Amino acid sequence: MTSPARGGCAALVLALCAGVARAAAAACPGHPTMVLERFIPADCEACWQGTAAADAVSPRTMVLDWIVPAADDAPMAAAALPEARERAAGAPRHPDSDPPTRRRAHALLARGPSLRVIHGPAWNGYIAVRLTVSRPGRLPPGAAAYVALVERVPAGSEGSAITRQLVRAAVGPLSPAELAREAPVEHLRAVRVPETHWPERLGSVAWVETADGRVIAAARALPPGCPPLR
Secondary structure, three states: OOOHHHHHHHHHHHHHHHHHHHHHHHHOOOOOOEEEEEEEEOOOHHHHHOOOOOOOOOOOEEEEEEEEOOOOOOOOHHHOOHHHHHHHHOOOEEOOOOOOEEEEEEEOOOOOOEEEEEEEEEEOOEEEEEEEEEOHHHOOOOOEEEEEEEEEEOOOOOOOOOOEEEEEEEEEEEOOOHHHOOOOEEEEEEEEOOOOOOHHHEEEEEEEEOOOOOEEEEEEOOOOOOOOOO
16 A cells, blocks of 8 residues: 555656656747748847847747848858848838848748758768658749758847847758659758857758748757657
């Protein structure tokens, strides 16, 4: 027979385990329902610092922070990507940010293609990223896939008042013709590791966009211990 003391201990252990499981589940992100692209000029440190009220986002929003190239001696020139300039060109200015910066939000298709992205450890200056695209036959003509390495910047670090997901390297477009097939398509790419970064903050993301730049599907690599999304 189990003593009351043992029964109480067992109940306490079960409660603690349940609490840990709930905390782990809360740390595992679900499928993104929206992508928010924020564009910060490399010569605008005030734009990088941001304001929390203007940049509050939901957990189901996948944020992509791009540093747009400016002068070579700009304060954030080392993190600027050439791809950011073209992506920022058509993005509207956000009136509620101070100072105003360009940003663009994309509502993802509820029944669009299914993406899964994973990455391995850094080796010889590169990280292998694998993207799997299921249900690719649902893509509109001219759609293309992209993968990127991102650096997660917690609020209050690196001079930013808000949490950011900084794009450090991007690869694409990935074989648009292949994505027109019905069978799942896999892409394996070696992405160069940025020279300045925090290794423990690096992650990988992927998205599919139409010919006019509208993002219709997205995914992010899950933290260790999270079950695959269905």
